Amino acid sequence: MSTIDNLPPLSQVIRDHDLQARKSLGQNFLLDLNLTAKIARQAGDLTQCDVLEIGPGPGGLTRGLLSEGARRVLAIEKDTRCMPALAEIAAAYPDRLQLINGDALEVDPLAHLIPPIRVAANLPYNIGTELLVRWLTPPQWPPFWQSLTLMFQREVAERIVAQPGSKAYGRLALLAQWRADAKIVINLPPEAFTPPPKVSSAVVHLTALPEPRFPADAATLSRTVAAAFNQRRKMLRASLKGTAPDIEDRLLAAGIKPTDRAEQISLEGFCALAREIAKP
Ligand code: SAM
Numbered sequence: 001m002s003t004i005d006n007l008p009p010l011s012q013v014i015r016d017h018d019l020q021a022r023k024s025l026g027q028n029f030l031l032d033l034n035l036t037a038k039i040a041r042q043a044g045d046l047t048q049c050d051v052l053e054i055g056p057g058p059g060g061l062t063r064g065l066l067s068e069g070a071r072r073v074l075a076i077e078k079d080t081r082c083m084p085a086l087a088e089i090a091a092a093y094p095d096r097l098q099l100i101n102g103d104a105l106e107v108d109p110l111a112h113l114i115p116p117i118r119v120a121a122n123l124p125y126n127i128g129t130e131l132l133v134r135w136l137t138p139p140q141w142p143p144f145w146q147s148l149t150l151m152f153q154r155e156v157a158e159r160i161v162a163q164p165g166s167k168a169y170g171r172l173a174l175l176a177q178w179r180a181d182a183k184i185v186i187n188l189p190p191e192a193f194t195p196p197p198k199v200s201s202a203v204v205h206l207t208a209l210p211e212p213r214f215p216a217d218a219a220t221l222s223r224t225v226a227a228a229f230n231q232r233r234k235m236l237r238a239s240l241k242g243t244a245p246d247i248e249d250r251l252l253a254a255g256i257k258p259t260d261r262a263e264q265i266s267l268e269g270f271c272a273l274a275r276e277i278a279k280p
Pocket residue numbers: 025026027028029030031054055056057058059060061062076077078079082102103104105121122123124125127
Protein backbone atom coordinates (compact mmCIF):
# COMPACT_ATOMS: atom_id res chain seq x y z
CA MET A 1 0.00 0.00 0.00
CA SER A 2 1.26 3.51 -0.75
CA THR A 3 1.65 6.51 1.54
CA ILE A 4 -1.18 8.59 0.03
CA ASP A 5 -3.92 6.09 -0.89
CA ASN A 6 -4.92 2.44 -0.73
CA LEU A 7 -3.45 1.59 -4.13
CA PRO A 8 -0.19 -0.28 -4.71
CA PRO A 9 3.13 1.60 -4.98
CA LEU A 10 3.93 2.81 -8.49
CA SER A 11 6.92 0.48 -8.93
CA GLN A 12 4.50 -2.43 -8.45
CA VAL A 13 1.93 -0.90 -10.84
CA ILE A 14 4.66 -0.66 -13.49
CA ARG A 15 5.69 -4.27 -12.89
CA ASP A 16 2.12 -5.61 -12.80
CA HIS A 17 1.16 -3.86 -16.04
CA ASP A 18 4.53 -4.26 -17.76
CA LEU A 19 4.88 -0.52 -18.41
CA GLN A 20 8.42 -0.36 -19.78
CA ALA A 21 9.09 3.35 -20.42
CA ARG A 22 9.15 4.30 -24.11
CA LYS A 23 11.41 7.14 -25.21
CA SER A 24 9.25 7.88 -28.27
CA LEU A 25 6.39 8.85 -25.91
CA GLY A 26 8.61 10.98 -23.65
CA GLN A 27 8.06 8.55 -20.79
CA ASN A 28 10.01 9.53 -17.68
CA PHE A 29 7.83 8.52 -14.77
CA LEU A 30 7.57 9.98 -11.28
CA LEU A 31 7.32 7.10 -8.82
CA ASP A 32 7.48 9.02 -5.53
CA LEU A 33 3.87 9.69 -4.48
CA ASN A 34 4.96 12.22 -1.86
CA LEU A 35 6.56 14.20 -4.69
CA THR A 36 3.50 13.94 -6.96
CA ALA A 37 1.29 15.10 -4.06
CA LYS A 38 3.67 18.04 -3.55
CA ILE A 39 3.35 18.97 -7.26
CA ALA A 40 -0.45 18.66 -6.98
CA ARG A 41 -0.41 21.08 -4.02
CA GLN A 42 1.38 23.67 -6.19
CA ALA A 43 -1.73 23.71 -8.39
CA GLY A 44 -3.68 25.42 -5.59
CA ASP A 45 -7.00 24.49 -3.99
CA LEU A 46 -8.40 21.78 -6.25
CA THR A 47 -11.47 20.90 -4.23
CA GLN A 48 -13.79 23.12 -6.30
CA CYS A 49 -12.03 22.51 -9.62
CA ASP A 50 -11.92 20.13 -12.54
CA VAL A 51 -8.31 19.31 -13.38
CA LEU A 52 -7.02 18.51 -16.85
CA GLU A 53 -4.01 16.20 -16.80
CA ILE A 54 -2.06 15.38 -19.97
CA GLY A 55 -0.03 12.17 -20.03
CA PRO A 56 -0.89 10.45 -16.72
CA GLY A 57 1.25 7.39 -17.56
CA PRO A 58 1.05 4.94 -14.63
CA GLY A 59 -0.84 7.60 -12.66
CA GLY A 60 1.56 9.07 -10.09
CA LEU A 61 0.46 12.68 -10.53
CA THR A 62 -3.15 11.58 -11.09
CA ARG A 63 -3.13 9.97 -7.64
CA GLY A 64 -1.49 13.09 -6.19
CA LEU A 65 -4.24 15.29 -7.66
CA LEU A 66 -7.02 13.03 -6.41
CA SER A 67 -5.57 12.55 -2.93
CA GLU A 68 -5.17 16.35 -2.68
CA GLY A 69 -8.92 16.61 -3.20
CA ALA A 70 -9.45 17.50 -6.87
CA ARG A 71 -13.18 17.61 -7.58
CA ARG A 72 -12.65 15.72 -10.88
CA VAL A 73 -9.66 14.85 -13.04
CA LEU A 74 -9.79 14.38 -16.81
CA ALA A 75 -6.65 12.52 -17.86
CA ILE A 76 -5.65 12.15 -21.53
CA GLU A 77 -3.08 9.43 -22.22
CA LYS A 78 -1.81 8.32 -25.63
CA ASP A 79 -0.27 5.02 -24.49
CA THR A 80 -2.97 2.32 -24.47
CA ARG A 81 -0.78 0.13 -22.23
CA CYS A 82 -1.38 2.57 -19.33
CA MET A 83 -5.19 2.40 -19.45
CA PRO A 84 -5.73 -0.68 -17.21
CA ALA A 85 -3.51 0.83 -14.49
CA LEU A 86 -5.39 4.12 -14.75
CA ALA A 87 -8.74 2.30 -14.62
CA GLU A 88 -7.74 0.92 -11.21
CA ILE A 89 -7.28 4.49 -9.96
CA ALA A 90 -10.68 5.46 -11.41
CA ALA A 91 -12.25 2.56 -9.49
CA ALA A 92 -10.61 3.70 -6.23
CA TYR A 93 -11.96 7.27 -6.69
CA PRO A 94 -15.54 6.70 -7.95
CA ASP A 95 -16.87 9.40 -10.32
CA ARG A 96 -13.75 11.54 -9.93
CA LEU A 97 -11.45 10.32 -12.69
CA GLN A 98 -12.37 10.35 -16.38
CA LEU A 99 -9.91 8.75 -18.79
CA ILE A 100 -9.40 9.37 -22.47
CA ASN A 101 -7.06 7.17 -24.48
CA GLY A 102 -5.90 9.58 -27.18
CA ASP A 103 -3.48 12.22 -28.40
CA ALA A 104 -3.67 15.43 -26.36
CA LEU A 105 -2.93 17.43 -29.52
CA GLU A 106 -6.09 16.03 -31.15
CA VAL A 107 -8.61 15.70 -28.32
CA ASP A 108 -10.72 18.72 -27.30
CA PRO A 109 -10.92 18.42 -23.52
CA LEU A 110 -13.41 21.24 -23.05
CA ALA A 111 -16.41 19.08 -23.84
CA HIS A 112 -15.59 17.02 -20.74
CA LEU A 113 -14.69 19.72 -18.20
CA ILE A 114 -16.76 21.97 -15.97
CA PRO A 115 -15.23 25.33 -14.90
CA PRO A 116 -13.34 26.36 -12.87
CA ILE A 117 -10.56 24.36 -14.52
CA ARG A 118 -6.90 23.95 -13.64
CA VAL A 119 -4.28 22.12 -15.68
CA ALA A 120 -1.58 19.99 -14.07
CA ALA A 121 0.82 17.72 -15.93
CA ASN A 122 4.21 16.10 -16.11
CA LEU A 123 4.21 16.75 -19.84
CA PRO A 124 5.76 14.63 -22.53
CA TYR A 125 8.70 16.87 -23.48
CA ASN A 126 8.12 16.55 -27.21
CA ILE A 127 4.71 18.30 -27.07
CA GLY A 128 5.08 20.44 -23.90
CA THR A 129 5.98 23.71 -25.59
CA GLU A 130 3.34 23.30 -28.29
CA LEU A 131 0.60 22.72 -25.70
CA LEU A 132 1.77 25.66 -23.58
CA VAL A 133 1.72 28.03 -26.58
CA ARG A 134 -1.79 26.81 -27.48
CA TRP A 135 -3.01 27.41 -23.92
CA LEU A 136 -1.44 30.90 -23.90
CA THR A 137 -2.81 32.02 -27.27
CA PRO A 138 -6.55 31.29 -27.43
CA PRO A 139 -8.64 33.80 -29.40
CA GLN A 140 -10.51 34.81 -26.23
CA TRP A 141 -9.06 35.87 -22.86
CA PRO A 142 -9.48 34.85 -20.02
CA PRO A 143 -8.77 31.28 -21.19
CA PHE A 144 -10.55 28.09 -20.14
CA TRP A 145 -7.95 27.52 -17.38
CA GLN A 146 -7.31 29.36 -14.11
CA SER A 147 -3.81 27.98 -13.70
CA LEU A 148 -1.26 25.70 -15.36
CA THR A 149 1.12 23.64 -13.22
CA LEU A 150 3.50 22.00 -15.65
CA MET A 151 6.75 20.06 -15.64
CA PHE A 152 9.29 21.12 -18.25
CA GLN A 153 12.95 20.60 -18.93
CA ARG A 154 14.73 23.15 -16.74
CA GLU A 155 15.94 25.07 -19.78
CA VAL A 156 12.37 25.50 -21.08
CA ALA A 157 11.12 26.52 -17.61
CA GLU A 158 13.81 29.23 -17.55
CA ARG A 159 12.67 30.48 -20.95
CA ILE A 160 9.12 30.87 -19.61
CA VAL A 161 10.11 33.07 -16.65
CA ALA A 162 13.05 34.88 -18.34
CA GLN A 163 13.52 38.65 -18.14
CA PRO A 164 14.82 41.05 -20.84
CA GLY A 165 18.57 41.03 -21.36
CA SER A 166 18.96 37.33 -20.58
CA LYS A 167 19.81 34.62 -23.09
CA ALA A 168 16.63 32.71 -22.22
CA TYR A 169 14.39 35.73 -22.97
CA GLY A 170 12.24 35.27 -26.05
CA ARG A 171 8.84 34.37 -27.46
CA LEU A 172 7.92 31.96 -24.67
CA ALA A 173 8.67 34.51 -21.90
CA LEU A 174 6.70 37.22 -23.67
CA LEU A 175 3.65 35.07 -24.46
CA ALA A 176 3.59 33.66 -20.91
CA GLN A 177 4.14 36.91 -19.06
CA TRP A 178 1.80 38.97 -21.23
CA ARG A 179 -1.31 37.25 -19.93
CA ALA A 180 -0.16 35.25 -16.89
CA ASP A 181 1.98 35.29 -13.78
CA ALA A 182 4.66 32.64 -14.20
CA LYS A 183 7.09 31.24 -11.67
CA ILE A 184 9.26 28.18 -11.15
CA VAL A 185 7.97 26.41 -8.03
CA ILE A 186 9.95 23.13 -7.88
CA ASN A 187 13.33 22.11 -9.32
CA LEU A 188 13.96 18.41 -9.89
CA PRO A 189 17.17 16.51 -10.69
CA PRO A 190 17.14 13.78 -13.36
CA GLU A 191 17.14 11.08 -10.63
CA ALA A 192 13.61 12.09 -9.59
CA PHE A 193 12.38 10.23 -12.71
CA THR A 194 12.39 6.63 -13.88
CA PRO A 195 14.22 6.31 -16.18
CA PRO A 196 16.21 9.51 -15.48
CA PRO A 197 16.24 11.93 -18.44
CA LYS A 198 19.54 13.57 -19.52
CA VAL A 199 18.58 16.99 -18.14
CA SER A 200 17.11 18.57 -14.99
CA SER A 201 13.44 19.53 -14.84
CA ALA A 202 11.32 22.18 -13.18
CA VAL A 203 7.65 22.71 -12.38
CA VAL A 204 6.28 26.05 -13.58
CA HIS A 205 3.07 27.49 -12.16
CA LEU A 206 1.19 30.00 -14.33
CA THR A 207 -1.87 31.89 -13.16
CA ALA A 208 -4.08 33.49 -15.82
CA LEU A 209 -4.47 37.26 -15.43
CA PRO A 210 -8.04 38.55 -15.88
CA GLU A 211 -6.70 40.78 -18.69
CA PRO A 212 -3.42 41.02 -20.60
CA ARG A 213 -0.82 43.21 -18.88
CA PHE A 214 -0.77 45.64 -21.87
CA PRO A 215 -3.20 45.96 -24.78
CA ALA A 216 -2.18 44.30 -28.08
CA ASP A 217 -3.66 42.03 -30.72
CA ALA A 218 -2.59 38.47 -29.85
CA ALA A 219 -1.81 37.37 -33.41
CA THR A 220 0.16 40.54 -34.23
CA LEU A 221 2.14 40.33 -30.99
CA SER A 222 2.91 36.67 -31.54
CA ARG A 223 4.04 37.29 -35.14
CA THR A 224 6.15 40.33 -34.22
CA VAL A 225 7.89 38.57 -31.34
CA ALA A 226 8.53 35.45 -33.44
CA ALA A 227 10.12 37.55 -36.22
CA ALA A 228 12.19 39.61 -33.76
CA PHE A 229 13.65 36.57 -31.98
CA ASN A 230 14.03 34.48 -35.10
CA GLN A 231 17.11 36.59 -35.83
CA ARG A 232 17.83 37.68 -32.27
CA ARG A 233 21.38 38.94 -32.96
CA LYS A 234 20.15 41.36 -35.64
CA MET A 235 18.91 44.91 -35.09
CA LEU A 236 15.13 45.17 -35.04
CA ARG A 237 15.01 47.30 -38.19
CA ALA A 238 16.53 44.29 -40.00
CA SER A 239 14.80 41.39 -38.25
CA LEU A 240 11.36 43.05 -38.57
CA LYS A 241 11.81 44.29 -42.15
CA GLY A 242 9.19 41.87 -43.42
CA THR A 243 6.45 42.95 -40.95
CA ALA A 244 5.86 46.46 -42.40
CA PRO A 245 7.50 48.54 -45.18
CA ASP A 246 7.92 51.53 -42.82
CA ILE A 247 9.09 49.47 -39.84
CA GLU A 248 11.66 52.06 -38.71
CA ASP A 249 8.91 54.69 -38.29
CA ARG A 250 6.72 52.22 -36.42
CA LEU A 251 9.55 51.24 -34.11
CA LEU A 252 10.18 54.92 -33.32
CA ALA A 253 6.45 55.51 -32.77
CA ALA A 254 6.50 52.66 -30.23
CA GLY A 255 9.43 54.31 -28.43
CA ILE A 256 11.96 51.70 -29.64
CA LYS A 257 15.31 52.46 -31.27
CA PRO A 258 15.49 50.68 -34.67
CA THR A 259 19.07 49.71 -33.82
CA ASP A 260 18.01 47.83 -30.65
CA ARG A 261 18.00 44.03 -30.56
CA ALA A 262 15.01 41.90 -29.55
CA GLU A 263 16.36 40.82 -26.18
CA GLN A 264 16.62 44.47 -25.03
CA ILE A 265 12.90 45.13 -25.50
CA SER A 266 10.48 44.76 -22.60
CA LEU A 267 7.03 43.19 -22.79
CA GLU A 268 5.52 46.70 -22.66
CA GLY A 269 7.75 47.71 -25.61
CA PHE A 270 6.69 44.72 -27.71
CA CYS A 271 3.01 45.40 -26.97
CA ALA A 272 3.44 49.06 -28.04
CA LEU A 273 5.15 47.85 -31.22
CA ALA A 274 2.40 45.32 -31.96
CA ARG A 275 -0.16 48.14 -31.66
CA GLU A 276 1.86 50.29 -34.09
CA ILE A 277 2.24 47.40 -36.56
CA ALA A 278 -1.51 46.67 -36.38
CA LYS A 279 -2.31 50.24 -37.52
CA PRO A 280 -3.26 50.54 -41.18
N1 SAM B 1 2.40 11.74 -15.53
C1 SAM B 1 3.28 10.58 -15.49
C2 SAM B 1 4.29 10.75 -14.40
O1 SAM B 1 4.44 11.86 -13.90
O2 SAM B 1 4.93 9.77 -14.05
C3 SAM B 1 3.95 10.35 -16.85
C4 SAM B 1 4.73 11.51 -17.39
S1 SAM B 1 5.66 11.16 -18.85
C5 SAM B 1 6.85 12.45 -18.77
C6 SAM B 1 4.63 11.73 -20.19
C7 SAM B 1 3.37 10.92 -20.46
O3 SAM B 1 2.68 11.50 -21.58
C8 SAM B 1 3.59 9.47 -20.83
O4 SAM B 1 2.72 8.66 -20.09
C9 SAM B 1 3.25 9.40 -22.33
O5 SAM B 1 2.74 8.14 -22.74
C10 SAM B 1 2.22 10.48 -22.45
N2 SAM B 1 2.10 11.08 -23.79
C11 SAM B 1 3.08 11.24 -24.73
N3 SAM B 1 2.60 11.86 -25.82
C12 SAM B 1 1.28 12.11 -25.57
C13 SAM B 1 0.23 12.73 -26.31
N4 SAM B 1 0.45 13.24 -27.53
N5 SAM B 1 -0.99 12.81 -25.75
C14 SAM B 1 -1.22 12.31 -24.51
N6 SAM B 1 -0.27 11.71 -23.77
C15 SAM B 1 0.96 11.61 -24.28
